[in-house]
Amino acid sequence: xxxxxxxxxxxxxxxxxxxxxxxxxxxxxxxxxxxxxxxxxxxxxxxxxxxxxxxxxxxxxxxxxxxxxxxxxxxxxxxxxxxxxxxxxxxxxxxxxxxxxxxxxxxxxxxxxxxxxxxxxxxxxxxxxxxxxxxxxxxxxxxxxxxxxxxxxxxxxxxxxxxxxxxxxxxxxxxxxxxxxxxxxxxxxxxxxxxxxxxxxxxxxxxxxxxxxxxxxxxxxxxxxxxxxxxxxxxxxxxxxxxxxxxxxxxxxxxxxxxxxxxxxxxxxxxxxxxxxxxxxxxxxxxxxxxxxxxxxxxxxxxxxxxxxxxxxxxxxxxxxxxxxxxxxxxxxxxxxxxxxxxxxxxxxxxxxxxxxxxxxxxxxxxxxxxxxxxxxxxxxxxxxxxxxxxxxxxxxxxxxxxxxxxxxxxxxxxxxxxxxxxxxxxxxxxxxxxxxxxxxxxxxxxxxxxxxxxxxxxxxxxxxxxxxxxxxxxxxxxxxxxxxxxxxxxxxxxxxxxxxxxxxxxxxxxxxxxxxxxxxxxxxxxxxxxxxxxxxxxxxxxxxxxxxxxxxxxxxxxxxxxxxxxxxxxxxxxxxxxxx
Amino acid sequence: xxxxxxxxxxxxxxxxxxxxxxxxxxxxxxxxxxxxxxxxxxxxxxxxxxxxxxxxxxxxxxxxxxxxxxxxxxxxxxxxxxxxxxxxxxxxxxxxxxxxxxxxxxxxxxxxxxxxxxxxxxxxxxxxxxxxxxxxxxxxxxxxxxxxxxxxxxxxxxxxxxxxxxxxxxxxxxxxxxxxxxxxxxxxxxxxxxxxxxx
Numbered sequence: 172x173x174x175x176x177x178x179x180x181x182x183x184x185x186x187x188x189x190x191x192x193x194x195x196x197x198x199x200x201x202x203x204x205x206x207x208x209x210x211x212x213x214x215x216x217x218x219x220x221x222x223x224x225x226x227x228x229x230x231x232x233x234x235x236x237x238x239x240x241x242x243x244x245x246x247x248x249x250x251x252x253x254x255x256x257x258x259x260x261x262x263x264x265x266x267x268x269x270x271x272x273x274x275x276x277x278x279x280x281x282x283x284x285x286x287x288x289x290x291x292x293x294x295x296x297x298x299x300x301x302x303x304x305x306x307x308x309x310x311x312x313x314x315x316x317x318x319x320x321x322x323x324x325x326x327x328x329x330x331x332x333x334x335x336x337x338x339x340x341x342x343x344x345x346x347x348x349x350x351x352x353x354x355x356x357x358x359x360x361x362x363x364x365x366x367x368x369x370x371x372x373x374x375x376x377x378x379x380x381x382x383x384x385x386x387x388x389x390x391x392x393x394x395x396x397x398x399x400x401x402x403x404x405x406x407x408x409x410x411x412x413x414x415x416x417x418x419x420x421x422x423x424x425x426x427x428x429x430x431x432x433x434x435x436x437x438x439x440x441x442x443x444x445x446x447x448x449x450x451x452x453x454x455x456x457x458x459x460x461x462x463x464x465x466x467x468x469x470x471x472x473x474x475x476x477x478x479x480x481x482x483x484x485x486x487x488x489x490x491x492x493x494x495x496x497x498x499x500x501x502x503x504x505x506x507x508x509x510x511x512x513x514x515x516x517x518x519x520x521x522x523x524x525x526x527x528x529x530x531x532x533x534x535x536x537x538x539x540x541x542x543x544x545x546x547x548x549x550x551x552x553x554x555x556x557x558x559x560x561x562x563x564x565x566x567x568x569x570x571x572x573x574x575x576x577x578x579x580x581x582x583x584x585x586x587x588x589x590x591x592x593x594x595x596x597x598x599x600x601x602x603x604x605x606x607x608x609x610x611x612x613x614x615x616x617x618x619x620x621x622x623x624x625x626x627x628x629x630x631x632x633x634x635x636x637x638x639x640x641x642x643x644x645x646x647x648x649x650x651x652x653x654x655x656x657x658x659x660x661x662x663x664x665x666x667x668x669x670x671x672x673x674x675x676x677x678x679x680x681x682x683x684x685x686x687x688x689x690x691x692x693x694x695x696x697x698x699x700x701x702x703x704x705x706x707x708x709x710x711x712x713x714x715x716x717x718x719x720x721x722x723x724x725x726x727x728x729x730x731x732x733x734x735x736x737x738x739x740x741x742x743x744x745x746x747x748x749x750x751x752x
Numbered sequence: 753x754x755x756x757x758x759x760x761x762x763x764x765x766x767x768x769x770x771x772x773x774x775x776x777x778x779x780x781x782x783x784x785x786x787x788x789x790x791x792x793x794x795x796x797x798x799x800x801x802x803x804x805x806x807x808x809x810x811x812x813x814x815x816x817x818x819x820x821x822x823x824x825x826x827x828x829x830x831x832x833x834x835x836x837x838x839x840x841x842x843x844x845x846x847x848x849x850x851x852x853x854x855x856x857x858x859x860x861x862x863x864x865x866x867x868x869x870x871x872x873x874x875x876x877x878x879x880x881x882x883x884x885x886x887x888x889x890x891x892x893x894x895x896x897x898x899x900x901x902x903x904x905x906x907x908x909x910x911x912x913x914x915x916x917x918x919x920x921x922x923x924x925x926x927x928x929x930x931x932x933x934x935x936x937x938x939x940x941x942x943x944x945x946x947x948x949x950x951x
Contacts, residue, residue, distance in 0.1 A: 372927040497820035
């Protein structure tokens with residue numbers, strides 16, 4: 172497995188030299204450079220014009236990607252942050268520019284993505300007067316940011332920016348908004364230099380590690396007969412893939428992933444027993460209610476993972492490793508909480524646990540998963556007749572990319588299918604909107620993902636509905652010349668809602684029948700090579716053509732209209748009541 | 753089972769003095785549709801550190817979760833929650849009453865003495881009294897004064913001091929020194945409700 176080496180930006184104090192009489196805008200750009208920023212996703216407008224004017228002279232150091240809608244900038248910054256492990260940066264103007272960021276900021280907040288959004292604001296003397304393009308960005312973004320701040324004087328910019336980056340990337344990462352009034356952008360001051368932030372007295376990024384809880388946890392693990400590991404994005408965010416692998420391999424405990432945690436160990440690792448939750452695998456869901464010790468690492472027991480809480484793992488002792496104390500006991504009562512950065516806590520735990528194998532227990536997962544393979548996966552991935560299935564497209568893609576591609580997904584049926592069937596050899600390879608479930612995420616996120624991992628193949632897998640939500644970002648692909656492969660899995664429905672209407676609303680298909688434009692023609696209108704395929708015998712050739720093409724490529728695949736994603740834990744049911752059909 | 757019955761809790765929040773922080777704190781309650789009974793913001797014994805007192809009637813389970821979410825905010829230093837047994841608290845109330853009624857009726861004067869009320873302003877047309885005390889005490893005087901033409905009544909938020917607290921002077925040093933502060937959390941399994949979890 173390959174682990175991305177993430178630059179340790181935390182301890183180095185970068186100080187740019189003092190400069191006399193420079194504008195707030197220029198201080199901002201110098202600060203971004205000092206923070207190691209190379210790529211900015213943004214869109215100019217009235218209240219941020221001074222920053223864009225300063226940027227005109229900095230294009231050799233800062234690459235600015237002009238998106239087609241500010242929401243696209245946030246998702247691109249998220250994609251960038253998720254593949255690179257660095258902080259994504261967004262520029263937008265005041266008013267509508269800022270409000271268009273909201274969905275992406277909320278998405279970054281719930282999925283703990285480090286992001287710094289810089290919004291322009293009207294002149295300070297106009298604040299509160301309903302000035303042109305004035306909106307109260309700070310109050311609008313307060314519930315969906317880790318931190319936000321309004322700058323009204325150029326002298327604040329350097330310190331606030333340094334704090335913003337420190338807050339965004341440390342502890343449990345998250346989005347930060349800095350709103351800068353136009354006068355502060357224009358104002359000229361003597362700049363004393365940029366100092367990176369490494370301490371804020373009211374902010375504790377990491378809780379102290381308590382060795383006696385590690386000991387308690389190890390004792391529980393060592394006495395367990397049927398231990399079970401659940402792992403989430405915390406491992407990726409903590410760059411703790413190696414530490415996690417060592418822990419799993421020493422303890423021999425079966426491990427299952429949330430969709431945000433997939434790739435922390437390779438999909439084909441012998442102890443990787445599959446996906447948790449509503450559309451996860453049979454074994455991990457059923458056996459959650461049979462294990463004796465549940466070890467949750469860097470995950471937050473989302474309701475899509477737990478199903479009905481009062482019937483969730485009631486028989487088990489729960490060990491919860493998390494950097495955020497607010498996650499402990501939030502949804503599932505913890506027996507032993509292990510607060511801390513899992514990069515530090517996992518090795519301490521690994522030292523104390525016995526080297527073991529749990530062959531019989533592991534065999535139970537395999538047996539349950541085998542039922543799923545026979546009844547469900549094989550027909551989905553290897554159909555002989557009928558229309559194409561979403562699963563076989565992902566399966567063929569796996570065979571061609573061999574698990575080394577970055578897969579970016581949107582939200583809905585195709586997302587669940589892609590997460591279930593895509594193979595990942597590497598960490599930071601599955602980019603999806605997990606917590607917020609934002610349709611329209613994938614296309615702009617794929618652009619950012621590619622900027623964050625330029626040596627990788629980036630494939631966006633998108634439904635016909637979600638694609639039309641941010642379709643305009645084809646313009647960003649066209650203009651930036653970035654190489655992104657796009658697969659539209661077109662079932663001519665808003666498939667996930669249709670599936671629920673079929674299962675729970677007597678097939679009353681209320682407004683899920685969505686028509687699409689000629690996607691191939693649209694792509695070609697943006698000078699992006701494209702093709703449509705609907706026959707099985709042409710699928711592999713079409714995928715190969717897409718992957719071999721130099722530059723971006725759109726492949727529209729027509730798939731079965733009314734396929735359902737199974738297994739499924741229906742809402743209000745326990746995870747062990749998972750249905751295979 | 754105590755965690756599932758609702759009771760009155762006083763939350764003490766130590767924060768930086770920052771514009772917008774009140775909103776950041778308030779939305780943690782409103783997001784869960786929790787009604788704040790009273791909210792007071794004031795300076796603390798440490799320069800530049802503010803403290804909020806928030807009174808809320810809820811289950812301990814919810815209060816604990818809310819407390820952790822409050823403490824997670826970047827500009828919040830420390831949050832405590834306490835039951836009424838753990839704290840000393842007071843509320844201030846003002847009562848405006850017609851002066852002629854008081855001047856004429858001896859019984860009113862006796863009542864005011866009995867309730868420990870003090871005259872703040874005396875004018876020919878009205879007099880303003882103040883009392884401090886617990887809710888029941890200040891409420892009781894309202895009921896009494898209603899009979900004597902109470903013109904206006906207002907009561908402040910609760911302010912509270914935690915009996916077991918050593919104040920924030922030493923705490924703030926820990927924060928300044930980059931050392932993780934002491935954090936007390938409860939855990940049913942390991943300590944049966946005793947305060948042993950610190951971080």
